[in-house]
Amino acid sequence: MIIERRAQFSEPVGRGGAGADKIPGPVLVSFAVYLALAGVAWWVVERLLPDRLVLNLFGHALALKELHRRLGGILLVMAGMIPGIFAAEILLGGWRNSSLRYLLVERTGSGMSDLVCFLCGQGRVMTLAAIAFTFGASLISGEWIHDRLSAATGLSLSLASAPALLQIMIYLLIYTFFDYWNHRVSHTRWFWPLHRYHHSAEEFSVMTAVRTHPATFTDVVSTTLPAAALKLSPELILSVNLFIVALRYLIHSRIDSNFGWVGRYLIQSPTHHRLHHILDTTLPTANFALTPLWDRVFGTWRDEGDQSVVIGVNTPYRHGAWVLSDMWRDYCDFWKALVLRETSG
Structure with a gap:
């Protein structure tokens, strides 16, 4: 397969250092605006959302309490998480090779789509409300499954009495x-x-993590x-879900590192995940999991790669700020594949 497009970097990643180029003033202003918007979102949560919700499903009633504190905490963590990953990119690879420069200075069509997906999805307060409702429904469904299994087997799956560290480790294994x-x-x-819409990104940026089609809505419930x-x-x-969110941002970053043994055995690195996005369809798709464990167990692990690997899909995309046309085409292709069994690239 001939790959015409090449990954473009202004200089080799990792050689620029923090002082490779001066960060433009507008970028610092963008940080300030982002933090201000997070503050506004926090205020809206406090004013418009109730602090307590009661959900009923399968005969179970679940009270979600202190929603203001919980959602406010999520906003606070997110407000620091994304700038922190941007800063790590600049420190490790230099300004010229950072996501911020790619998104705000180069301003490619693919990068613009990443930004629009972030602003339309992660930037809406109502998304937080949807998460709260879906999260509550999945908790009720989980309790119903626990009760049914306990009644059928006589065994309780509850880990509520286990040490917190053990609960976290087991949950991470289950989640991944x-x-x-x-x-x-x-x-x-x-x-x-x-x-495919996620894979259509022609270059990695931290925001590529949230470049997802809005019809893919099952992640919260399934996890x-x-x-x-x-x-x-x-x-x-x-708490574990926030860690997973941070990891998803990190593995889509432009940090040219495989994280050593950590990236080979514990958590996937940006260079390993770049292999998952590879454009060359003659190679089998690899590195699906957030931890290499499951790829190694099920035979889908690959251990080579760097930020020069060309990524994307063969299907043409318009990219840019107007993302709806690409999303609508992909949505129609989904139903064609599901109902008419027509496949596309």
């Missing part, structure tokens, strides 16, 4: 296992048209429901 297979399913011919069946506390589930 289900996420691995959810990701594998996304690459089947039926669901690929929706997942919190098993944890709820184990009776893990909502606080622990939320």
